Amino acid sequence: MLEIKGLRARAGEKEILRGIDLTVNAGEIHAVMGPNGSGKSTLAQVLAGHPAYEVTGGEVQYDGNDLLDMDPEVRAQAGIFLAFQYPVEIPGISNAYFLRAAYNEIRKARGHEEVDSMDFLDLLEEKLRLVEWGPEIMSRAVNSGFSGGEKKRNEILQMAVLEPRLAILDETDSGLDIDALRIVASGVNALRRPDNATIIVTHYQRLLNYIVPDRVHVLSAGRIVKSGGKELALELEAKGYEWLEQEVGAAS
Amino acid sequence: MSSSVEALVNKEYKYGFVTDIEADSAPMGLNEDIIRLISSKKGEPGWLLDWRLKAFRGWLKMTEPHNWPNISYTPVDYQALRYYSAPRTAKPLGSLDEVDPKLLETYQKLGIPLTEQKLLAGVAVDAIFDSVSVGTTYKAKLAEAGVIFCSFGEAVREHPDLVRKYLGSVVPASDNFFAALNAAVFSDGSFVFVPRGVKCPMELSTYFRINAADTGQFERTLIIAEEGASVSYLEGCTAPKRDQNQLHAAVVELVALDDASIKYSTVQNWYAGDEEGKGGIYNFVTKRGKCVGVNSKISWTQVETGSAITWKYPSVILQGDNSVGEFYSVAVVNGRQQADTGTKMIHLGKNTRSTIVSKGISAGRGQNSYRGLVKVLPKAASARNYTQCDSMLIGNRCGAHTFPYIDVQNSTASVEHEASTSKIGEDQIFYLKQRGLNTENAISMIVNGFCKEVFKELPMEFAVEAQKLLGVSLEGSVG
Ligand SMILES: Nc1ncnc2c1ncn2[C@@H]1O[C@H](COP(=O)(O)OP(=O)(O)O)[C@@H](O)[C@H]1O
Ligand SMILES: [Mg+2]
Numbered sequence: 242m243l244e245i246k247g248l249r250a251r252a253g254e255k256e257i258l259r260g261i262d263l264t265v266n267a268g269e270i271h272a273v274m275g276p277n278g279s280g281k282s283t284l285a286q287v288l289a290g291h292p293a294y295e296v297t298g299g300e301v302q303y304d305g306n307d308l309l310d311m312d313p314e315v316r317a318q319a320g321i322f323l324a325f326q327y328p329v330e331i332p333g334i335s336n337a338y339f340l341r342a343a344y345n346e347i348r349k350a351r352g353h354e355e356v357d358s359m360d361f362l363d364l365l366e367e368k369l370r371l372v373e374w375g376p377e378i379m380s381r382a383v384n385s386g387f388s389g390g391e392k393k394r395n396e397i398l399q400m401a402v403l404e405p406r407l408a409i410l411d412e413t414d415s416g417l418d419i420d421a422l423r424i425v426a427s428g429v430n431a432l433r434r435p436d437n438a439t440i441i442v443t444h445y446q447r448l449l450n451y452i453v454p455d456r457v458h459v460l461s462a463g464r465i466v467k468s469g470g471k472e473l474a475l476e477l478e479a480k481g482y483e484w485l486e487q488e489v490g491a492a493s
Numbered sequence: 494m495s496s497s498v499e500a501l502v503n504k505e506y507k508y509g510f511v512t513d514i515e516a517d518s519a520p521m522g523l524n525e526d527i528i529r530l531i532s533s534k535k536g537e538p539g540w541l542l543d544w545r546l547k548a549f550r551g552w553l554k555m556t557e558p559h560n561w562p563n564i565s566y567t568p569v570d571y572q573a574l575r576y577y578s579a580p581r582t583a584k585p586l587g588s589l590d591e592v593d594p595k596l597l598e599t600y601q602k603l604g605i606p607l608t609e610q611k612l613l614a615g616v617a618v619d620a621i622f623d624s625v626s627v628g629t630t631y632k633a634k635l636a637e638a639g640v641i642f643c644s645f646g647e648a649v650r651e652h653p654d655l656v657r658k659y660l661g662s663v664v665p666a667s668d669n670f671f672a673a674l675n676a677a678v679f680s681d682g683s684f685v686f687v688p689r690g691v692k693c694p695m696e697l698s699t700y701f702r703i704n705a706a707d708t709g710q711f712e713r714t715l716i717i718a719e720e721g722a723s724v725s726y727l728e729g730c731t732a733p734k735r736d737q738n739q740l741h742a743a744v745v746e747l748v749a750l751d752d753a754s755i756k757y758s759t760v761q762n763w764y765a766g767d768e769e770g771k772g773g774i775y776n777f778v779t780k781r782g783k784c785v786g787v788n789s790k791i792s793w794t795q796v797e798t799g800s801a802i803t804w805k806y807p808s809v810i811l812q813g814d815n816s817v818g819e820f821y822s823v824a825v826v827n828g829r830q831q832a833d834t835g836t837k838m839i840h841l842g843k844n845t846r847s848t849i850v851s852k853g854i855s856a857g858r859g860q861n862s863y864r865g866l867v868k869v870l871p872k873a874a875s876a877r878n879y880t881q882c883d884s885m886l887i888g889n890r891c892g893a894h895t896f897p898y899i900d901v902q903n904s905t906a907s908v909e910h911e912a913s914t915s916k917i918g919e920d921q922i923f924y925l926k927q928r929g930l931n932t933e934n935a936i937s938m939i940v941n942g943f944c945k946e947v948f949k950e951l952p953m954e955f956a957v958e959a960q961k962l963l964g965v966s967l968e969g970s971v972g
Contacts, residue, residue, distance in 0.1 A: 289927050292919065317929040329924035333942025342938065343928035350929065382942065399928065 242267045242438050243288075243308075243407060247299035250287045257283045259463035260299065265407070268435045272449055272474060273442045275460030276482045281442045282326050284460070285411040289323040290316050303407070317343075318350035320406030320437075324396035324413045330384040336395070337365070337379035340402055347403060368401040371428050389416045397428040404432065409440045414448035426451030446474040459485055508762065512599045518708070519577035525549065528677055531577050535646050535680075538653060548666035548676030555670045562833040563862040563894055564802050569740055569775065576678040578708040579622075596622060599702065617642055619683045619699045621712060631695065638694050640724075641686040645713055648684035655686055659717055663746035663783045663810070671742040671804075672779040675711045679744065682712035687722035687753075696952055698727040701743075703763070703774070709740040716746070718753035720786065725756040725952060738766075738801060743778045751786030751813065756794070758951050759807075763799035768857070770829030773801025780807035781837075784816030784845075792819035793836065794950040801830060806864065808837035811845035811873070818847040821947040826859025826891065835865035835896075840873035840906070849880040852944045855891035862894040869906040876906040884914040885943050887936070 248261040257280045265271050275281050287294050288301065290313035301308040308316065331339060337358075344364075345355040356364070369376060372394050384392050393413050400408055413425055429439060429452050441452060449457075449471065457473040458465045459482075467473065467485060477485065519530055528549055532542040557568065600620055617631035619642065635642050641652060648656050666676035683699040703710045718724055741763065747755050757780075766773025776799075782791035793807040809818030820836035838847035853861040867878045884893035899908055917939055925935035941948070948956050 289923075291923055312931075313923060313926040314929055314931050317927050323927050325924065325927075329918070329921050331921060331925070331939060331942050333945035334938055339925075339928075339938070342930060342934070343925075346929035346931075346934070403928070 242304060244302040245288075245299070246301075248284075248287070248296070248301060249298035250283060250294045250296045252283070252294050256297070257294070257463050258287065261460075261463075261465055263458065263465065265438050265440060267438055269455045270429075270433070270439045270441065270452060272454040272457045273440060273460055274444065274446070274457060274474065274477060277444065279460045280463040281444075281460055282411050283463075285323055285326075285409045285440070285442055288316075288409060289313060289321060314346070315350075318347050322400050322403055322405030322408045324393075324400055324408065324410040326411040326413075326415075326442075328384050328387075328392040328396055330382070330387075332382050332385045334383050335380050336383050337361075339383045340365070340379075340399060343399070344402055365402065368398060371401050371431055372398045373424055374398065390418065390421045393417060394421060394424060397425050401428055401432060404437075406437045407440070408432070408437070409442065411442045412444060413441075414443055414445065422448060423451065446478040449474045461486060508764070510602065512595055517579045518575050521575055521707070522572045523574070523576060523678065527576055531678060531680060534577065534579075535649070537649055540657065541649060544661070544666065545677050545679075548673050549678075551667045552670065552673035552677055555673055557670050562804055562864070563860065563896070564804060564831040564833050566738070566775065566802055566831075569738075571674075573707070574740060575708045576711070577680055596620075600700070617695055617697050619644060619697075621681055621683070621699060621701045635694070635697075639688045639691050640693050641684065642697050643684055645679070645682040645684050645715070648715075652684070652686065655717065656684070656715070659715055659746065659748055661746075663748060663781050664744050664779050669779060671777040672744050675713060675742050675744045675779070678709075679711045679713040682714045682743070683716075684714070685716040685724060685726060687718045687724045689719040690721045691719075692722070693724040696725050696727060698729065700729045703739060703741065707737070707739075709742065711741075712743045714743070714745040715748075716755055716757070717748045718750065718755050718789075720751045721753060722750075723754040723756075725758070727758040727760070727952060729760045729762070738773060738775055740775045740777070741800075743780075745778070745780040745807075747782030747791055749782065749784050749786060749789035749791050749813075749816075752788045753786060754790040754792075755782060756792045757782070757807070759793075759795040759797070760951075761795065761797045761799050761803070764801075765799050765828060765830050766801040768828045770801065773830070774799065776800035776803045776805065778803075778805040780805060781810065782808070782818070783810045784813050784818060784842075786816070787813040787842070788815045789813050790817040790819075792817075792821070792950070794819075794821040794947060795823070795834075796944075796947070796951070797822070797824040797832060797834060800832075803830075803832040803834050805834050806836055806866075808839070809847065810839045810841065811847065811876075812841045813845075814842040815844045815846075816842055817845070819950075820847075820849045820851070820865075821950045822851045823854070823944045823947045824852070824861055824863075825854045825856070826861045827857040828859065829857070830859045832860070833862040833864055835863045837866040837868070838878060840867075840869040840876035840878070843872070843874045843876075845873055845876045847876075847878045849878070849882070850946050851880075851882045852947055853882075853884045853893050854887065854940060854943070855884065855893050856887035858890045860892045860894070862896060864896040864898075866898040866900070867908055868898075869901045869903050869908065871902045873903050874905045876903065878906075878908045880908075880910045881946075882910070882912045883943070884912075885940065886914065886916045 243265040245261050245263040248258055250258040273281055296309055341361045454471050457469055459467040519527055528545050619629040629643055664672050666673055687693050749755050763774035763776055784791055791809045797803050811818050818838050824832045824834050826832050836849055851863045853863055855861040863882050869876045882895055895912055897910055901908055921939050922935045
């Protein structure tokens with residue numbers, strides 16, 4: 242589904258991604274871990290097409306298409322969803338209006354008819370249950386005055402509604418208490434299907450107690466320095482990132 | 494960001510067409526003979542001609558306000574304008590059954606159908622084309638309720654006593670340079686009278702269209718709500734695309750007696766000029782309401798997206814005790830547009846309250862200034878004002894400015910002012926794009942959210958229009 246080869250990217254003068262290789266197949270969950278500043282968010286943003294980052298090398302194939310050639314909204318319409326590390330506030334626009342607009346844009350792009358607000362409410366009800374929210378949240382302005390945890394939960398709600406083919410969750414677990422973490426995890430698990438895939442970007446292995454990844458990759462200074470199965474996350478947790486950096490340093 | 498901002502300016506103005514219709518126009522220039530000509534074409538009584546001439550003589554002694562507004566433009570050559578232009582039609586204007594098909598087609602294209610079968614439901618329209626009213630819809634139905642809604646010219650003929658009583662009672666002919674000019678040469682406009690105790694059964698609306706070249710438009714609107722009456726009125730405006738600037742100097746007067754309420758909404762979409770600032774309307778307008786009676790209320794809502802230059806301060810004189818004044822404004826500048834707009838709330842009576850919510854959006858190389866005066870006079874015990882003034886910038890080459898003036902002469906008054914400036918963020922746009930919206934829809938959503946408090950004041954039918962219009966005005970602002 243997703244094939245990243247030798248991906249390099251920079252912001253301004255600073256080179257952040259320095260040759261990333263990563264293949265994600267349908268049905269898989271990948272975890273991308275690594276210390277702060279290693280480039281995890283940059284990878285997520287580059288895959289979503291954020292204009293602040295310039296791709297300086299490599300290629301990304303998504304379902305056989307050149308992902309880097311697609312506008313951000315086209316990527317979204319093609320099923321790529323990024324749960325932001327820092328979700329953005331849109332004052333004055335209700336969550337319901339925003340989410341229906343997004344839902345309909347994506348439907349339109351796929352040649353489906355738009356849904357009206359009544360039908361959308363039915364759909365929403367089911368998705369709200371998934372994140373254990375009442376309908377009140379839908380009349381609040383998008384992320385405006387939301388707590389950190391509410392913002393993250395709202396990202397999962399959006400993901401549930403938009404049903405992406407490839408979801409990228411950027412530190413969706415950070416700053417969550419145990420209950421919120423459980424809700425986020427069960428949301429992700431409920432949406433898991435053989436034809437979609439998820440990349441979970443995280444600093445801690447905590448979330449991986451709830452969502453079992455197929456592969457774990459460790460990012461350091463803009464490169465994937467180690468990949469492995471789910472045990473790698475536990476090993477990292479136990480030994481810390483310094484262990485890995487020493488090991489990688491010794492090997493090279 | 495800046496690269497993406499560039500594209501905004503290339504918006505298409507879809508009302509820029511010209512109607513090819515023969516016109517009966519006054520010769521160029523301005524002098525007492527021209528004023529006499531206008532007055533005689535309209536068959537006016539002597540007192541009105543005298544009023545015009547007096548205004549003109551006063552105007553000659555005034556100077557154009559060039560210094561205090563935060564706008565710059567080449568001075569208008571008042572002798573190079575025509576002060577009267579009416580479409581020459583075989584049939585007399587005023588009756589919709591006999592309107593020239595070209596005019597009907599024009600309004601159809603503007604989205605304002607005037608033919609009986611297609612009338613906007615629940616909205617009565619007075620259609621003004623250059624200097625004259627083409628016709629007014631739903632007149633009979635309104636008359637049943639006792640409401641007078643007609644062109645100003647007709648009001649002068651049919652209801653001279655009402656016109657004479659209220660004309661200039663809120664905006665005197667000597668008020669300011671443009672108001673004096675308007676008083677001298679005003680051509681047509683709308684007149685509304687809602688008698689005691691009557692709630693006007695439908696929305697009233699006037700659609701102003703400038704068509705002829707080299708012609709100024711000087712309309713005058715007078716709305717009177719008697720004791721306990723209420724009315725909601727909306728004006729819309731468009732003009733063809735032309736390379737020359739055109740002058741629009743209107744005057745609007747509102748009078749609310751005891752317990753009356755007037756809601757006046759504007760969706761202003763005059764041609765704004767091209768992206769280099771060539772052409773466009775100079776919109777120099779004086780709008781003022783007077784809450785004459787106790788418990789009366791006047792509310793202005795404006796969505797200003799057009800014009801090369803906008804200079805207007807819809808104001809309320811809060812004379813009656815417990816009266817309420819409101820001003821809700823969205824002003825958008827793009828390309829090289831300049832706006833200097835705001836309000837004046839003059840508190841005279843006890844317990845008077847005013848609310849000001851101003852949302853300024855600047856894109857391209859536009860310059861947007863909010864200018865507002867809150868004045869509380871010594872007798873206005875317990876007067877209250879709340880002002881909120883927010884600016885949004887799109888791109889790096891535009892400007893937002895705020896000039897609040899506060900003058901409080903009663904110690905029991907309370908005046909609150911909040912202001913903010915924000916920049917539409919790349920991150921906000923990206924967030925929405927990541928959810929599948931294209932750039933234009935993303936900007937339109939962010940801007941609409943920013944303006945929400947104002948849009949919710951507009952009558953339903955027009956709120957939707959206003960949102961669309963905002964989208965069009967900012968089209969291409971970020972690409
Ligand atoms: N837009 C940007 N402009 C400049 N530097 C950036 C930008 N985004 C990220 N960086 C820098 O790139 C490095 C990696 O950041 P990031 O991808 O956010 O790391 P992580 O998510 O792994 O903590 C950091 O040093 C950060 O400061
Ligand atoms: Mg990060």
